[in-house]
Structures are given as structure tokens and as C-alpha cells.
Amino acid sequence: MALVGENGAGKTNLLEAISLFSPGRGLRRADLLGMARTGGPGGFAVSMTLSSGEDEHRLGTGYEPAAYETRAARVCRIDGASAPSPIAFSEFLRVVWLTPDLDGLFRGPAGDRRRFLDRLVLAVDATHGARVAAMDRALRSRNRLLEERPDDSRWLDAVEREVAELGIAVALARRETAERLDRLIAESRDDAQPFPWASIRLEGDLDDLVAVWPAIEAEDRFRVAMRQGRHRDRAAGRSLIGAQTTDLVVRHGPKDVPAGTASTGEQKALLIGLVLAHARLVQAMSGLSPVILLDEVAAHLDPRRRAGLFEALAALPGQVWMTGADEALFAELEGRADLVRVAEGRVTSP
Structure with a gap:
């Protein structure tokens, strides 16, 4: 999956949302309050569905400010049930x-x-x-x-x-x-x-x-x-x-x-x-085959290394998400990866 858009469009925010399904504070190590949309109600929620064969699980995480007046705390759920911490996601996802x-x-x-x-x-x-x-x-x-x-x-x-x-x-x-x-x-x-x-x-x-x-x-x-x-x-x-x-x-x-x-x-x-x-x-x-998040990884690679990166990623068993400001960086992936455009904090096309 390649996410393409101008600087500040929100590409890294999507990667950060996925990274919250791992122990710790995500790829930017940001405070929970700082992850909420500016001008929004103050909270946020992220969810994903994991499918493997006949198994399917729904994972969710986020921050509910009304429920925690004195201390920011993350809410975690697995298949609708509360989980004690993001550590629980590790049973399903790395x-x-x-x-x-x-x-x-x-x-x-x-x-x-x-x-x-x-x-x-x-x-x-x-x-x-x-x-x-x-x-x-x-x-x-x-x-x-x-x-x-x-x-x-x-x-x-x-x-x-x-x-x-x-x-x-x-x-x-x-x-x-x-x-x-x-x-x-x-x-x-x-x-x-x-x-x-x-x-x-x-x-x-x-x-x-x-x-x-x-x-x-x-x-x-x-x-x-x-x-x-x-x-x-x-x-x-x-x-x-x-x-x-x-x-x-x-x-x-x-x-x-x-x-x-x-x-x-x-x-x-x-x-x-x-x-x-x-x-x-x-x-x-x-x-578990890990989800791999690569933010602006191809921007400063020469053509040989960029091609080598794509070949190496194709050989890995996990799902890969990449970001880039220039769509041309991912031209070699045509037919091998999904390209998604991001603008003003929204996915504009699959």
C-alpha cells in the first residue's frame, strides 16, 4: 500500500494510527491528547479488522476524554471486549x-x-x-x-x-x-x-x-x-x-x-x-507476519536501491504501508501494490 499526497496531507497520521496497535506510544511517541484532531471533541478512535483464513478479529483503540478527567488513558478493545492494555494486541498483530x-x-x-x-x-x-x-x-x-x-x-x-x-x-x-x-x-x-x-x-x-x-x-x-x-x-x-x-x-x-x-x-x-x-x-x-510502516522511505534512495527496496518488501510475508509525496516514486509498483491518494486529512481515492 502506497499513500501519496502533499506534505501535511495526513499520510503519516494513517501510519501512526496503525502503530497504535502495538505496545508503547506509536511511531511518533506522541501524547494521546496530541493525537486528537485539532478543533475536534478531544478524543479519537481507531479500528481495524484482521482476517486470516476463516478467523477474523476486530481491534480498536483510542482516547475518550470524558471518561478520564484527570489522566489521559488509552482505551483498548478486542472483538468488542475491553483489553487491559495495547500489549493484548500482540496476540494478533506485530x-x-x-x-x-x-x-x-x-x-x-x-x-x-x-x-x-x-x-x-x-x-x-x-x-x-x-x-x-x-x-x-x-x-x-x-x-x-x-x-x-x-x-x-x-x-x-x-x-x-x-x-x-x-x-x-x-x-x-x-x-x-x-x-x-x-x-x-x-x-x-x-x-x-x-x-x-x-x-x-x-x-x-x-x-x-x-x-x-x-x-x-x-x-x-x-x-x-x-x-x-x-x-x-x-x-x-x-x-x-x-x-x-x-x-x-x-x-x-x-x-x-x-x-x-x-x-x-x-x-x-x-x-x-x-x-x-x-x-x-x-x-x-x-x-506473525508483521505490518511494516515506512514513512517517506523511498524519497532519498537512488533508482537501484529503490528497486531493491521494492523487491525486498515483496519477498516479506507481512503487509507493507509506505508514504511519499511524489507518485512517481512508486511507478515501479504498478500492478503490485495499491496506491491511495491523501489530501487534507482524508483518503481521496483507492
Whole structure:
């Protein structure tokens, strides 16, 4: 499916609506209130029907402001029944995406790569986001204790125990996904392909711990390190070790150089190849063919890579949604994909 329209027509809004059927905050990580139509009643609703053979399921999500006066909350439904959270959608659907915001991923800060990594993990492990959120809350509690009650060893021990358990669980989940993805890429790599293969690894103190020690031993060692680093962390105003410092290290495989040193075009191609490999991993691990959302992905590709992208997407089992401002970008897809025009927030033609 190719969505074509001028900038600001609403193409990305359609992709964002689909992305809400995955754990997390969608492809733009926007607040629920910010997703509602400007000038509208303040809420919104999105629904889809999934058909597979004789099975059919209706999924719905949205925001009802009248029902939640003090706190924005998402409403989720499956076949008309309430679901506790978007995690429940993962039984029926997996979604992966690539947006222009990620173009500077390899040269940007480690935090951006860490969020990208967690999205990779979340597509195969729907509970990962809850673990990361719980870990962040525990870290904030520790920081607050270090600032306000630095001599309260009993409470610090308790909070650090929680941080250690959650941090090691997060590190293990990241490591499993990264290793599986790196192995899948290595097994299918081809230097002649238009999208260079990547090698990936994780870099961080906790990543080193879980690579060497069993989980229980890693937790113990992490707790000792936090206890010994209390004065240092209090002075810094934050915890200096832990899963919150992990970095995703990516190398351009054929050239064997850091991804961040490659040209802009090479980085774009490398990122596309990484996302396509991740889509294959999601299918292999979950048994579900993912829905793939690609926002303005073809705009800055040369003709060879654009043709290679379309061929690679055709070989994937999942449904693909792409956007572009220029209809000519999708000329090669005539007869192989549906083209939809979008204007002023509405689909104008199928």
C-alpha cells in the first residue's frame, strides 16, 4: 500500500494510527491528547479488522476524554471486549516501522539508539516496555533517596535490589534480541545487495555482566556496584551504571567501519537493511507476519536501491504501508501494490 499526497496531507497520521496497535506510544511517541484532531471533541478512535483464513478479529483503540478527567488513558478493545492494555494486541498483530526521524540514528546520542533497540525488542517481546518503565521508576526512586536520604541504607538496599532485578531482566531481553538479529543478518548477508548488511552488538556495563555471568550472579554484582557507587551517583545526580547506559553499536558490514562514519546515503541504506532484517526476525520469533510502516522511505534512495527496496518488501510475508509525496516514486509498483491518494486529512481515492 502506497499513500501519496502533499506534505501535511495526513499520510503519516494513517501510519501512526496503525502503530497504535502495538505496545508503547506509536511511531511518533506522541501524547494521546496530541493525537486528537485539532478543533475536534478531544478524543479519537481507531479500528481495524484482521482476517486470516476463516478467523477474523476486530481491534480498536483510542482516547475518550470524558471518561478520564484527570489522566489521559488509552482505551483498548478486542472483538468488542475491553483489553487491559495495547500489549493484548500482540496476540494478533506485530508492527515495525521506519520514519525519517531515525535517519541520524548512527551519529546521534546513545539514548536514541537505546530507544530504537527497545523498539526492536518490544516487537518480539510485548512485555519489554513495562520492564523498562518499571526500571526507570526504580532508578528515579534511587536518585531521590540518594539526594534526600543518602544515609538510609535499608531503603537504598531495597530499591537497589529492585533496580538490579529489573536492570538485568532488561539487559537480558535486549541481548537476546540483538544476538538473534545479528545471527539472522550474518546467515543471510550478501555484499551484492543494495542494502549493506550490519553487524550489531551491545555496549555497557550490564551488557558485559550478563554476557559473562548467570542472571542471579549478575544481579548480585550489580547490587554491589551500586552500593559502592552511591557517593559518586549522588554527586552526579543520576545512576552512572545500569541498563540505562547501554548503547547499540552498529557497523557497516561490507566496509567494516562504524555505521556513524559511513556516508549519509550508506547510513540510510544500512538502516533500511536493519529494519527489513528485524521484520524477518519478528516473523520467525512470533509466528506473525508483521505490518511494516515506512514513512517517506523511498524519497532519498537512488533508482537501484529503490528497486531493491521494492523487491525486498515483496519477498516479506507481512503487509507493507509506505508514504511519499511524489507518485512517481512508486511507478515501479504498478500492478503490485495499491496506491491511495491523501489530501487534507482524508483518503481521496483507492
